[in-house]
Amino acid sequence: MRRKLAAGNWKMNGRLADLDQLDRIMAACPAPAADLLLCLPATLIHPAAARVADHALRIGAQDCHQAGAGAHTGDIAAGQLMDAGASAVILGHSERRADHQEDSATVRAKAEAAQAAGLIGVICLGETLAERDAGHTLEVIGAQLDASVPDSATGAVTVIAYEPVWAIGTGRIATTEQIAEVHGFLRARLIARFGAATGGAIRLLYGGSVKPDNAAQIFAVTDVDGALVGGASLTADDFCPIIAALEAS
Ligand code: 13P
Numbered sequence: 001m002r003r004k005l006a007a008g009n010w011k012m013n014g015r016l017a018d019l020d021q022l023d024r025i026m027a028a029c030p031a032p033a034a035d036l037l038l039c040l041p042a043t044l045i046h047p048a049a050a051r052v053a054d055h056a057l058r059i060g061a062q063d064c065h066q067a068g069a070g071a072h073t074g075d076i077a078a079g080q081l082m083d084a085g086a087s088a089v090i091l092g093h094s095e096r097r098a099d100h101q102e103d104s105a106t107v108r109a110k111a112e113a114a115q116a117a118g119l120i121g122v123i124c125l126g127e128t129l130a131e132r133d134a135g136h137t138l139e140v141i142g143a144q145l146d147a148s149v150p151d152s153a154t155g156a157v158t159v160i161a162y163e164p165v166w167a168i169g170t171g172r173i174a175t176t177e178q179i180a181e182v183h184g185f186l187r188a189r190l191i192a193r194f195g196a197a198t199g200g201a202i203r204l205l206y207g208g209s210v211k212p213d214n215a216a217q218i219f220a221v222t223d224v225d226g227a228l229v230g231g232a233s234l235t236a237d238d239f240c241p242i243i244a245a246l247e248a249s
Pocket residue numbers: 009093163167168169170171207208209210228229230231232
């Protein structure tokens with residue numbers, strides 16, 4: 001009932017010349033059996049959206065401001081991302097929580113702004129290694145979920161990405177048992193808050209060192225509806241096998 005989603009996050013990588021990777025992804029997946037989303041640097045959103053217009057591949061952003069407009073130098077409003085051709089935005093990525101001191105209340109306000117502008121919000125959660133080692137993973141994830149996800153969340157406009165901070169960019173992947181525990185916990189908590197229909201419809205992505213050689217084992221885990229892929233989304237050579245593994249799951 002939940003359509004699978006392969007999402008990429010290019011982070012602060014990519015120039016106009018790299019958009020040929022989108023052509024290669026589209027050519028490799030003419031009729032994808034999963035939703036495909038690439039969240040690009042803001043500078044690339046408009047040309048990328050034009051490039052994918054005739055394909056199912058969608059373009060997203062990596063952050064938005066919570067206000068609709070105003071005196072916020074350097075920030076971008078959700079409506080401006082929509083205007084540029086984005087259909088989704090990553091919110092509360094751990095790199096933004098760390099680099100820009102974003103707390104969950106801010107992430108929630110951004111998710112509300114994204115939804116009001118018509119964007120899908122991909123809300124990120126994840127524990128640090130110190131929090132996991134101290135046995136606090138579910139407590140931390142539960143608190144982030146409760147405070148970051150707006151009451152207006154729905155399966156159509158809200159995606160949750162579980163990205164353990166210690167697995168991002170490290171090549172260190174959570175075990176399938178660890179992923180199953182957190183995703184099962186997230187599903188139960190969403191259903192408790194939003195009811196079976198909405199709580200059961202919100203997609204749960206895993207993120208953190210997802211690569212072609214480990215994707216299939218991750219996608220076999222119950223309640224993993226796809227992935228949020230960093231480094232391995234930068235090239236079609238790496239991203240296409242991950243898409244194929246998701247389609248086959
Ligand atoms: P990596 O896949 O490079 O570990 O990054 C994961 C991530 O942070 C996606 O948002």
